[in-house]
Amino acid sequence: MSNLADKTEYRALCIIARMVKEFERLHCLDMTVTDDWDATGARNLLEGIIETNGYKVNYDRKGKGKRTILKDESQKPNHNYIR
Incomplete structure (x- = not known):
């Protein structure tokens, strides 16, 4: 399935992001409660990666040409000092 590494490659994250965005197309389609629950769980797992x-x-x-994923700047520490 994939090569195991210490860090996930940026290109792999871009592919996963495209999959996450495809889940948006399900919102207007009829699905059973169970299928919707499973699809939402899968989307959340991929977004978590x-x-x-x-x-x-x-x-x-x-x-x-917009980027599929963006660096999450909200995870930066809110202080100015360096240890």
């Missing part, structure tokens, strides 16, 4: 690697999914649809 992106977030644990310090990124977030970019849902902005404006402009061609």
Whole structure:
């Protein structure tokens, strides 16, 4: 399935982000409660992979060539000192 490494490759995160964005297309389709629950769980797991690697999914649809994932700046510490 994949090569195991110490850090997840950026390109792998981009592919996962595209999968997460595809889940948006399900919101207007009929699904059973169980299937919706499972699909939501899968989406949350994939989004969690992106977030644990310090990124977030970019849902902005404006402009061609927009990045699929963005560096999550909210995880930076709120202090100015260095240890």
